[in-house]
Amino acid sequence: MRINPEETQAVFIDLQEKLMPAMFGAEMCEERAEMLLRGLRVLDVPFLITQQYTKGLGNSVPGIIEAAGTDDYFDKRTFSCVKDEAIFDEICGRNRRFVLIAGTEAHVCVLQTCIDLVEAGFQPVLAVDAIASRRESDKEIAILRAQQEGVLLTTAEAVLFELTVDSRHPKFKEISKLVK
Numbered sequence: 001m002r003i004n005p006e007e008t009q010a011v012f013i014d015l016q017e018k019l020m021p022a023m024f025g026a027e028m029c030e031e032r033a034e035m036l037l038r039g040l041r042v043l044d045v046p047f048l049i050t051q052q053y054t055k056g057l058g059n060s061v062p063g064i065i066e067a068a069g070t071d072d073y074f075d076k077r078t079f080s081c082v083k084d085e086a087i088f089d090e091i092c093g094r095n096r097r098f099v100l101i102a103g104t105e106a107h108v109c110v111l112q113t114c115i116d117l118v119e120a121g122f123q124p125v126l127a128v129d130a131i132a133s134r135r136e137s138d139k140e141i142a143i144l145r146a147q148q149e150g151v152l153l154t155t156a157e158a159v160l161f162e163l164t165v166d167s168r169h170p171k172f173k174e175i176s177k178l179v180k
Helices: 026-042 062-068 085-093 106-119 136-148 156-164 172-179
Strands: 008-013 047-052 074-076 098-104 123-132 152-154
Touching (some): 008 026, 008 085, 008 106, 026 062, 026 098, 026 123, 026 156, 026 172, 047 062, 047 085, 074 085, 098 106, 106 136, 123 136, 123 156, 136 152, 152 156, 156 172
Parallel strands (some): 047 074, 098 123, 123 152
């Protein structure tokens, strides 16, 4: 199934200052999440950012805030974003069936959000290069489980080009520059 910008939104989960240093592959995860955020802004695809217990785990890493162009976020205590009423209301209110997911930890908040989105009738799309866990094996199993649950797998670059469709898209050159 084709992922198109009119039906797509994104959720960036818990890419926070005190979490990221502990993540396996944190640098790649941050880099790809930042690129994805910038690309979604170019394509006018709405997104939201969550932070798990901000008081204890800090704000989103500076690169995410910069890429987002805002420091707005939803503070949460639930692992799944769907279980947080304010976040889920925001997702539902956008009326877009594809929910692109990036963030941490892959096997906890990211996976639980994906599973709950499927159950709520959405189609989660997991940017596998923009997620991380403390252990590589947890990330690998989270990706397998997500796929078993009906989550579409992609990469940040692949989904940005899918959203532009072809090189005639008015924003193609901007997207092309971002991925290089």
